[in-house]
Amino acid sequence: MKQVVKQAKNVNEAIKLALSELGTTIENVDVKIIDEGASGFIGLFGKRDAVVRVCPKFDPVSSLEELVYSYLKGMNIDSTIKVTKKADSHMLVDIQDDKLGFLIGRHGNTLEAFEHLINLAINRKSPYHLYVTINVDNYLQIRQQTLTKLAQNVANKVKETKRKFIFEPMKPNERKIVHIALQNMNNIKTTSIGKDPERKIIVEYVG
Template structure:
């Protein structure tokens, strides 16, 4: 007698809280974080549908440089800490984008310009162009900008802090 084995698929759907419902919690935690830092800055949390994230805009007059930090490192740290605080409270990850003034927009514009210049150099010389010292978010921006350039391809290489981006002309 033969026994027939059948596999059954069990689908588990995890219901995630919509972003707009997380905004009040993010607002509260951002205010608490800024207070603990001893700053007079104020945070405004909103849903960012375009980036599928919660955006926290910090309004700081005299403390802008302090909150941005060198090359945005303090801003990135605030983003990570706030994301971890949200997870601790809700047990759900939420993409958080923290910005002071229009620093992130200016940085994104500079990265777009850099990416397009490197793509043009790759076209003209035929040699791969390499961009170093970019974090994951910056590399992502460059990749996205250059997907519109059909004759250019991008690739991230390396490991950890040594990761870099290569831009080359398609042959």
């Protein structure tokens, strides 16, 4: 985020110089007074300029909307974008368009890469760290339902055969879905083994 440090004979003059350089108004910036300055003795001895730091106010919702829109526009995509602040640092971006399967990719790999790119870009602008989740055409909900059903089917099979089942490597968020889906199932235990990106879940029968 661009910030400007200016000095002048007083604080107000320093702020005016900073606003002029940024091309904005006082309502749209945050001002930090580094040094209030001093007029000195009889206006001569000990005289010191005032110093201020001025930077544009950061709105995570509008900034993220603009960022995602600019990336999509670069791919000739015109979709509806909705940004929601889920927590202090967690932002959810919903992109609604049923023609964006290519942006999701196999097992969500393309979407994960796009999400990583957006996280890097927005955190270069934000004065504090943001964590961005991107959902395209309700993919996250559909994927969660699919994994939950798969986990339950696997657990039922493990109960029936008393033999453990090892899932293929999963992303951290997908492993969490499986663990949650089976955490209250009787006689079933889930454990994660290995290191990312090869970390897997084992589903075992416990008598």
